[in-house]
Amino acid sequence: MSTQEAERESGSTFMPKFDAAGLLSAVVQHAETGEILMLAFMDEQALDATRKTGIAHFYSRSRGKLWMKGETSGNVLNVEAILVDCDQDALVLKAMPAGPACHTGARSCFYRKLAGDRLERVGEV
Numbered sequence: 001m002s003t004q005e006a007e008r009e010s011g012s013t014f015m016p017k018f019d020a021a022g023l024l025s026a027v028v029q030h031a032e033t034g035e036i037l038m039l040a041f042m043d044e045q046a047l048d049a050t051r052k053t054g055i056a057h058f059y060s061r062s063r064g065k066l067w068m069k070g071e072t073s074g075n076v077l078n079v080e081a082i083l084v085d086c087d088q089d090a091l092v093l094k095a096m097p098a099g100p101a102c103h104t105g106a107r108s109c110f111y112r113k114l115a116g117d118r119l120e121r122v123g124e125v
Contacts, residue, residue, distance in 0.1 A: 008088050016047060017089040023059060024089050028101065031080045031094040037101035038109040040069075042091065054079055056093055075099030 001009075008015045018024050023041040030037055040058040042050070045066050049057035056069045056077035070076035077095040084091055102109040112119040 009086055014084065015088055016044070016084075017087055018044065019089065023061075024091060026056075026058065026091045026093055028056065028077060028093045028095055031096050035108055036110055037077070037095070037097060037107075047091075050079055050093070051082070056095055069101075070098065073099065073103075075101065077101065 004015070007013050008017065016024060022043045024047075026040050026042045028037040028040070029035065040056075041061060042057070043059040043066070046057040046059045049055075049066065049068070053068075056079050058067055058069060059065070060067045068076070076098045077093065078098065079093050079095045081094040082091055083094065097107075100107050102111065104111075107123075111121060111123065113122050
């Protein structure tokens, strides 16, 4: 293992490992309940904006640009902590949502479960 890999996996230096497209995965978790709210992707600009403002920003793969969660709906995600995985290629954003996290209006994007070959709604939407 190289010195850089050792520092990334065991050290205290923040060295995000973006993929070939310049992205890393970001799981958003409700800061109080622990519920998983959404999964999105961040590029360096989104990560910087999130750290600077405390409001979750992501990279929209469909639009090909930076977006602040809630920029049109007002349903922002106020980030309280950022957890970094072992090889620094994925993050967990512990956040307090100011409304539904899902663009469908559901509290979480994970509002269905796989039951055989069908999807069933779970919990409150």
